[in-house]
Amino acid sequence: MIKKKVTILNSAGLHARPSAALVKLASKFESDFYIHMYGYRVNGKSILGVMTLAAEEGAELELEMDGPDEKKALKTIVELIENKFGMDDE
């Protein structure tokens, strides 16, 4: 199991579309993926779970990845978040 802290950079926060992008990408990997925030731990492959966090810009998330492809999965997901989910801020 590996963990990493990331910060949300999108000015609109983690709304529906970025959440969907995150969940879609996470679902491609076999590893279990959890996101920790405010003491909550949600399944990163569940869109409602991710959206429940309603993470705002600057929010700090801790990503937890556990499984055979955890390293690759974590690296890809961190890239997605750092690249603002490949979206221009509306």
Next chain:
Amino acid sequence: MPFSPQAPIPRKEKISVSYLVGKLRERVNINITSCASEHCSDERFVNEADLHRPGLALAGYIKLFTYQRVQIIGNTETQFLQNLPKDKQKEAFRRITKFDIPVIFLTDSNELPDYLLQITEEAGIPVFSTPLETTRFMYLLRDFLEDQFAIQTMVHGSMVDVYGIGILVAGKSGIGKSEVALDLVERGHRLVADDVVMLTKKSSVLMASATEMSKHFMEIRGLGIVDVMSMFGIRAIRYQKRLEVVLELTLWDETREIERTGLNHDSVNVLGLDIPLIHLPITPGKNITVIAEVIAMNYLLKHYGYDPAKAFQDRIQSSISDKTQGEKGIPKRAIEYFEGDIE
């Protein structure tokens, strides 16, 4: 990954006295009036659910005085004070107000004389009064505080009320938990939460509810997010439900042992409580919804004192003992006698 409950969410550390009084008025419907130091209620905090009656502290014994709890002054304390001369009353009150007491409640319409309220005013301790009797008020207050300081955890799954039994459908992402929940709703059962289930421990019961954010929304793969309450109406949802059974869906695995008789009961520990756990491997042609209904009915039967697995076992045992001890010469057939084509 087997169903594993998660670490409890850090509980609330403290609530302000003004919040406490506000909620007691608004949610618990208690009539509360302020007697002294109301302006200090924002800076005074309650950090535990236990209550204390400061009788012994007023009488002079202040070792083990649990001053950090909410203090309740009822008939006993009031009459004790009234029986003292005025200067002794003041002395007794000064003795307890030098501690950092969060709040004092006067129950059963008891009152304190102005010179005692003056002392609490100086110490900045808020005093409130209520017409409710002491035991009733303490019960309501404790119940409220326990809820405020209850431990919670968040689990991944779908929570449905099936025939009044709270079933949590758990399992890996994409295994079809939401679809089972939707099918159950379609058959007239009630959805509590999908995907994100909050579990709150209240005494020896786990209450499941949805979060404010995801309340009665559901994600169906390939379709997106749907609103169950708007589609199926109020009958299809439920605000909260006690968690009674965890139903874990797994992919079919030949190497894994599966329960065949129902005589052995598996359970999972969630926040210190053991909850019955049922592993259900998914195979082609298996209708999980109907099985969920059967689980609920079976749970009800057991609750009413009938355990089918045990009843069947008793039948086998009596049949075996008949064979070894019973009359000889009875032919060994699965059915003793055919009555003919009547029924």
